[in-house]
Amino acid sequence: MTGRIIPLHGDRHRQIQALLPWYAAGALDAAETAEVRDHLAACAECQAELAAERRLTEEMRAAELEAGPAGGVDASWRRFRQAAAAERPRRPLPAFAPGWLRPGWLPLAFAAQACALVVVGAFLGRTFAPAPAYHALSAPVPVRQGNAVVVFRPETPERTLRQILVSGRARLVDGPTDANAYVIATDEAERAAVLARFRARPEVVLAEPVDPP
Amino acid sequence: MERRRSVADEEEPRTVAPAGAAHEEGLLRRAARGELRAFEELYRIYHPRLARFVGRIVRSPELVEEVVDDTLLAVWRRADSYNGASQVSTWIFAIAYRKALKAFRRLDEPMEDRTEDIRADDQPGPEQALGRVQARAALLGAMEHLSPEHRAVVHLTYFHGIGYREIAEILACPVDTVKTRMFHARRRLKAALPGELAEWL
Numbered sequence: 001m002t003g004r005i006i007p008l009h010g011d012r013h014r015q016i017q018a019l020l021p022w023y024a025a026g027a028l029d030a031a032e033t034a035e036v037r038d039h040l041a042a043c044a045e046c047q048a049e050l051a052a053e054r055r056l057t058e059e060m061r062a063a064e065l066e067a068g069p070a071g072g073v074d075a076s077w078r079r080f081r082q083a084a085a086a087e088r089p090r091r092p093l094p095a096f097a098p099g100w101l102r103p104g105w106l107p108l109a110f111a112a113q114a115c116a117l118v119v120v121g122a123f124l125g126r127t128f129a130p131a132p133a134y135h136a137l138s139a140p141v142p143v144r145q146g147n148a149v150v151v152f153r154p155e156t157p158e159r160t161l162r163q164i165l166v167s168g169r170a171r172l173v174d175g176p177t178d179a180n181a182y183v184i185a186t187d188e189a190e191r192a193a194v195l196a197r198f199r200a201r202p203e204v205v206l207a208e209p210v211d212p213p
Numbered sequence: 214m215e216r217r218r219s220v221a222d223e224e225e226p227r228t229v230a231p232a233g234a235a236h237e238e239g240l241l242r243r244a245a246r247g248e249l250r251a252f253e254e255l256y257r258i259y260h261p262r263l264a265r266f267v268g269r270i271v272r273s274p275e276l277v278e279e280v281v282d283d284t285l286l287a288v289w290r291r292a293d294s295y296n297g298a299s300q301v302s303t304w305i306f307a308i309a310y311r312k313a314l315k316a317f318r319r320l321d322e323p324m325e326d327r328t329e330d331i332r333a334d335d336q337p338g339p340e341q342a343l344g345r346v347q348a349r350a351a352l353l354g355a356m357e358h359l360s361p362e363h364r365a366v367v368h369l370t371y372f373h374g375i376g377y378r379e380i381a382e383i384l385a386c387p388v389d390t391v392k393t394r395m396f397h398a399r400r401r402l403k404a405a406l407p408g409e410l411a412e413w414l
Contacts, residue, residue, distance in 0.1 A: 018392045019377075021399075027376040060371035063349035064265060073260040076282055077253065083286055084249075155290070 012039070017046055024053035086158035146173035146183035148195055151206040154180065160203055168194035183210070237301040245292035252292070255301075256285055262373065263309050269368040270313040270361045273320070280316050284309040299382055302375070307383045310365060317361050355405035363398040366391055 016039040022028050023036045040046050148170070152161055165172060168186055175182035186194045191209055198207035237258065243251035260281060267280045287308050295304055356364055365384060369375040377395075381388040 018396065021370050021395055022377050025370055025374045027370070027374050029376075057371050059349055059352055060367075062345075063352045064368075064372050066346065066349055067353060071261075072264065072278065073257055076260055076278070076285070077256055079282055080256065080286060080289070083282075084289060087290075 013043065013046070016040075016043075017049060020046065020050050020053045021057075024050060024057050083158070146185050146210060147188060147191060148184050148186060148207065148209050149181050150184055150198060150204060151181045153203050153205055156203040164198060164201055164203065168198060170194060181206070234300050234302070238297065241288075241292055241295055241301050244289060245295070252289055255288070259285065259288075259305055263305070265372060266306065266365075266368060267309055267313045269356065269364045270310070271317045271320075272357070276316050276320060280309065280312050284312050287312070300379065303379045303382050306369070306375075307385070310383050311385075314361055351406055352402070355402045358405045359398055359401055363394050363401070366394040367398045367402075370395065 016036055019028060019032060019036055023033065028036065040050060152164075165184065169190070170184045170186040173183045173185050195207040195209060198204045237255065240251045240255040240258075244255060263281045263284055264277060267284070268274075268277045271277055271280060284305070288305055291308075295301070299307075356367060359367065362384065366380055369380050369383065370377075375383070377388055377391045381391045384391065
């Protein structure tokens with residue numbers, strides 16, 4: 001279909017005519033509405049056009065409604081709840097947050113935060129080690145400790161995240177952290193190769209080894 | 214600018230009180246703070262509107278469902294990036310439009326022409342007088358002959374009562390392009406409609 005733009009300036013009659021669909025829909029502002037009304041009073045062609053517009057608007061709306069209800073909201077909401085449950089609860093920025101913390105900068109800030117987390121972890125050697133405040137006698141003995149940290153792009157669906165982990169025979173040990181990083185455990189001998197494969201994935205922002213204490 | 218009332222406000226199934234622009238903005242702000250209940254209200258307001266709109270761009274019902282789900286999930290995820298520069302409705306429809314257009318170009322399959330039988334009857338004679346139901350089906354069928362960009366302009370104007378400036382924002386194009394698309398869309402609708410209906414246009 002043509003993308004040619006019809007020049008609508010210079011001919012007041014044509015300009016008003018072009019506004020008639022929105023006049024009929026009640027979607028013009030007050031000044032334009034008054035302008036169209038004034039023109040209509042003196043233009044038989046536009047009056048006929050408006051009558052056609054009104055009929056078209058009415059029939060279009062009726063046709064849409066007769067095509068059936070736009071249902072399915074309950075099922076859609078259930079699907080949303082499942083998808084949202086897989087994500088960590090949001091922590092909103094305070095209303096006074098400066099502009100550089102607003103979206104746009106967030107992915108960078110979030111990646112930088114994740115990097116900082118890894119560096120600190122490497123120095124302290126125990127950043128990701130579990131340190132339970134309370135340990136019941138019946139608590140199971142942890143069998144695996146994390147040996148790597150991975151950050152996924154925020155829009156990565158849970159299904160893809162799972163596929164990536166499975167592809168590296170990795171298990172989730174902890175996370176998401178405040179920086180949206182996940183601590184994973186993978187076979188020590190294969191760790192470097194697995195992390196290299198993870199880094200090659202577009203969904204992975206960061207994949208670094210972390211050695212437990 | 215006060216949001217206009219459209220047929221979508223009056224006749225779509227609704228489980229919440231009628232929402233004005235300020236109320237919708239309040240819901241979105243609360244959703245940005247993680248308030249699921251506020252988001253559910255917004256979800257139930259927009260799901261039927263988006264289902265109609267997306268259904269005019271992509272044709273497969275499964276794809277419509279997927280695009281609407283994706284749009285509303287994106288609204289939840291990006292709620293804190295809404296900066297109030299446009300109305301909530303414009304912001305949400307713009308997300309839906311981008312996703313629907315992408316889905317249309319990637320996956321949508323043409324469906325059978327539902328107006329074929331009606332157009333075949335477009336001969337002089339008593340049968341020329343079409344029933345209202347047939348006429349409305351012909352209108353929707355004629356819409357399917359338009360490009361998705363033109364269908365979006367027609368649907369947002371006639372069904373949702375959205376102004377051309379907001380449509381330009383939703384479609385991310387100049388306002389003159391919106392007017393031009395409407396001009397061409399009406400001309401093509403006229404060409405696709407049976408005789409009596411085409412006389413309106």
